[in-house]
Amino acid sequence: MADPSLHSALLVAFGAIPGAWLRFRLVNHFEPMVPRKHWATFGVNITACFSLGLITALERACGPRPQLGLLLGVGFLGSFSTFSTFSVELLLAWLAGARRQALALMLGSVLCGLLALSLGLQLGA
Amino acid sequence: MPTQRDTPSPDARFSAEAQALLARRRLRFELRELGLVAAGAVPGALLRWQAEVQLGPWLGGAAGANLLVNLVGSFVLGVLAGPIPRRTSLVLWLGIGFCGSLTTFSSWMLDTAGLFQAGHPGSALALVLGSLALGLLAAALGLACSRRLFRRRSEPSA
Numbered sequence: 001m002a003d004p005s006l007h008s009a010l011l012v013a014f015g016a017i018p019g020a021w022l023r024f025r026l027v028n029h030f031e032p033m034v035p036r037k038h039w040a041t042f043g044v045n046i047t048a049c050f051s052l053g054l055i056t057a058l059e060r061a062c063g064p065r066p067q068l069g070l071l072l073g074v075g076f077l078g079s080f081s082t083f084s085t086f087s088v089e090l091l092l093a094w095l096a097g098a099r100r101q102a103l104a105l106m107l108g109s110v111l112c113g114l115l116a117l118s119l120g121l122q123l124g125a
Numbered sequence: 126m127p128t129q130r131d132t133p134s135p136d137a138r139f140s141a142e143a144q145a146l147l148a149r150r151r152l153r154f155e156l157r158e159l160g161l162v163a164a165g166a167v168p169g170a171l172l173r174w175q176a177e178v179q180l181g182p183w184l185g186g187a188a189g190a191n192l193l194v195n196l197v198g199s200f201v202l203g204v205l206a207g208p209i210p211r212r213t214s215l216v217l218w219l220g221i222g223f224c225g226s227l228t229t230f231s232s233w234m235l236d237t238a239g240l241f242q243a244g245h246p247g248s249a250l251a252l253v254l255g256s257l258a259l260g261l262l263a264a265a266l267g268l269a270c271s272r273r274l275f276r277r278r279s280e281p282s283a
Contacts, residue, residue, distance in 0.1 A: 012174045020170075024158075024217075048230060051231070052234070077229075085224070085225060109230075121238070
């Protein structure tokens with residue numbers, strides 16, 4: 001590649017577009033099926049954690065793949081998972097008086113996220 | 126033309142044409158959505174990546190840079206969640222595309238797990254609790270700014 005930084009930027013961008021698009025479509029699709037809207041985002045984030053664990057473990061096992069990391073890790077999964085929607089939905093649930101739901105979402109997201117990530121790390125190792 | 130409403134089978138040709146028209150419309154609609162989400166997602170992801178590359182060394186590595194972009198994204202989305210004159214295109218571009226891509230949940234968890242594995246459980250716990258608290262604070266700050274700025278403008282007589 002003539003310009004490595006342009007090449008890297010393109011990898012991140014090409015990962016980001018399907019990542020964000022898939023998140024949008026999945027959340028739209030599953031929103032009517034879950035009891036509360038924020039569990040759709042929860043599912044997306046947990047899936048992303050598992051996949052990131054898998055990719056990280058595969059990278060550790062097969063040697064570093066910086067291009068794959070940029071495309072899938074930074075671009076795709078970074079865009080697929082989202083923190084801003086999580087924190088805003090948490091805030092809105094709390095402000096709406098659904099304190100128990102908000103607590104469940106907060107604890108569930110962190111615990112399931114870490115669990116899914118370590119599951120991916122274990123499976124990929 | 127459907128002159129008889131009780132006709133058992135609709136005109137097959139008309140139905141096929143109508144379906145083709147609907148499919149074209151749906152495709153155009155989805156392409157517009159894709160364009161808006163992508164137009165936000167690309168700068169969001171590039172900013173997050175460059176924050177890690179450029180600011181990471183000053184912010185204590187990837188974890189600090191990811192925390193920073195997560196807080197910025199939470200603030201912006203908090204503003205969008207307020208009483209601003211909201212349009213679907215703005216939500217798709219800035220909210221779902223830009224903020225969604227700028228912020229990341231999976232890297233936050235990976236940073237946390239990395240701190241655990243490196244033998245810093247205290248730092249890992251601080252990263253989890255700090256991100257939760259500061260993220261909520263940033264979202265609440267965005268919401269409050271939005272309320273203050275836009276309620277006054279949109280309801281001058283109320």
